[in-house]
Amino acid sequence: xxxxxxxxxxxxxxxxxxxxxxHEGEPYKASEWWDEDFYDQEISDAATIAxxxxxxxxxxxxxxxxxxxxxxxxxFDIDPSGPVFDVGSxxxxxxxxxxxxxxxxxxxxxxxxxxxxxxxxxxxDDPAVTIHHGLCDEVLETLNKQFDxxxxxxxxxxxxxxxxxxxxxxxxxxxxxxxGVFIVGGHFGVFDNVNVQIDERGRCNKRLRSIFRWRRILGxxxxxxxxxxxxSAYLSISEPLPENNVLIATKGA
Numbered sequence: 001x002x003x004x005x006x007x008x009x010x011x012x013x014x015x016x017x018x019x020x021x022x023h024e025g026e027p028y029k030a031s032e033w034w035d036e037d038f039y040d041q042e043i044s045d046a047a048t049i050a051x052x053x054x055x056x057x058x059x060x061x062x063x064x065x066x067x068x069x070x071x072x073x074x075x076f077d078i079d080p081s082g083p084v085f086d087v088g089s090x091x092x093x094x095x096x097x098x099x100x101x102x103x104x105x106x107x108x109x110x111x112x113x114x115x116x117x118x119x120x121x122x123x124x125d126d127p128a129v130t131i132h133h134g135l136c137d138e139v140l141e142t143l144n145k146q147f148d149x150x151x152x153x154x155x156x157x158x159x160x161x162x163x164x165x166x167x168x169x170x171x172x173x174x175x176x177x178x179x180g181v182f183i184v185g186g187h188f189g190v191f192d193n194v195n196v197q198i199d200e201r202g203r204c205n206k207r208l209r210s211i212f213r214w215r216r217i218l219g220x221x222x223x224x225x226x227x228x229x230x231x232s233a234y235l236s237i238s239e240p241l242p243e244n245n246v247l248i249a250t251k252g253a
Contacts, residue, residue, distance in 0.1 A: 003238075004234055004237070004238075004240070005235060007240060012187075012189070012191070012194065012196060012208075015191075015194040015195055015197075016194055019193060019194050019195045024195065024202065025198045025202065025203070025204030026202055027161055027203070027204055028160065028203035028205045030111045030135070030159075030205075031111055031135075033203070034111060034114075034115070035112050035113055038112075039112060039115070043090070043114060043115055044058075044091050045058040045059070045062060045090070046058035047091065048093075048115075048154075049061065049154075049241070050240075053239060054239060056239075057237060057239035057241065060233065060237055060241075061233075061241045061242070061244060062097075064233035064234075064244060065153055065185055065231065065246060068231060069183060069246065069248075071229070072181075072246075072248050078149075078181060079148075080098060080101040080102060080148075081103060081104060082103065082104055082147070082148030082177075083105045083106075083107075083145065083146070083147045083148055084103045084105070084147060084148070084151060085106075085107045085108075085109075085145075085147045085149070085151070086098070086106060086107070086108040086151045086152075087136045087150065087152035087155050087156070087168075087172075088109070088110055088111075088136070088153075088154070088155030089109060089110045089115065089119060089131065090112075091115065091119070092122055092123070094108075094151050094153060095108050095119070095123070098149065098151070099126075099128075103128075103149075105128040105129070106129050106130075107129075107131075107132065107143070107145065108129070108131050108132065109131075109132040109133070109136050109140075110131075110132075110133065111133075111134065111135060116131055116133040136152075136159075136168050136171070136172075137164060137167045137168040137171045140168075140174075140175050146175060146176070146177050147175055147180060148176070148180045148181075150172050150176055150180070150181075150182050150183070151183045152183065152185070153183065153184070153185035153246075154185045154186075154242050154243075154244070156168070156184050156185075156186060157186050157206050157207055157208055157209070157243065158205060158206060159207075160195075160204050160205065160207040165209070166217055169217050169218065173218075173222045173223065173251060176251040177251070178251055178252065178253045179250065179251060180251045181249065181250050182223065182248070182250075182251070183246065183247075183248050184214075184246070184247040184248075184249075185242075185243070185244055185245070185247075186208065186243050186245060186247065187243040187245060188209075188211040188214060188228055188247055189208065189210060189211065190210055190211070191208070191210060192208075192213050193207055193208075193210075193213075194207065194208045195207055196208055208243070214226070214247060218249045222252050223249040223250060223251055223252065224252035225249065226247065226248075226249045226250075227248050227249075228245065228246070229245060229246040229247075229248070231244045231245045231246060
């Protein structure tokens with residue numbers, strides 16, 4: 001438990017030093033990085049977390065996030081049977097999750113062509129699933145669809161360009177039906193714009209925004225209720241897991 005906690009604390013401290021003192025981390029180019037530098041094996045839930053992550057750790061991570069989402073749905077009587085949009089679908093885990101909950105249709109988007117190819121093959125016989133390739137905000141702007149749930153687990157911190165990040169949230173707000181929910185997985189601490197993940201070429205591919213900034217931008221995008229759920233499941237497993245707290249925002253009527 002303490003080893004994992006210290007590991008998270010060291011990661012955040014390194015990010016703070018890189019961001020506020022050394023000013024390190026040039027933004028990466030997402031359209032190239034995922035296919036050229038990250039995905040070098042078969043697309044799977046474990047592979048979307050890290051190259052060396054085990055299937056046990058991946059399943060544990062996803063299950064811990066699922067429980068927080070289901071807790072919110074049960075507490076506030078959220079009906080998951082409407083249309084869902086999944087941001088950064090990866091290997092398709094969250095599409096399968098919402099399909100199991102009875103979603104009437106699911107749209108997913110990913111910037112990785114390898115992920116898109118794998119998902120299109122998996123869901124080829126399901127007319128209720130549509131997979132899009134590209135940046136989330138650009139895809140949402142072209143869709144003539146509205147959604148009850150927009151899901152973005154483990155992806156919004158990979159949008160390191162601040163203007164793109166803000167624009168994406170605004171696009172999400174426009175595409176949600178009144179009363180719809182935006183579900184985000186991440187850190188949501190007190191420090192803002194922390195470059196916590198920088199590759200060997202000095203490119204930042206993970207930037208954490210503060211809970212205060214999240215609340216302000218979500219409010220500007222039309223969200224009236226914002227709840228944060230802390231996830232301490234990572235303390236009970238030896239393999240490192242990504243930031244997996246959950247923020248759930250409800251669109252105003």
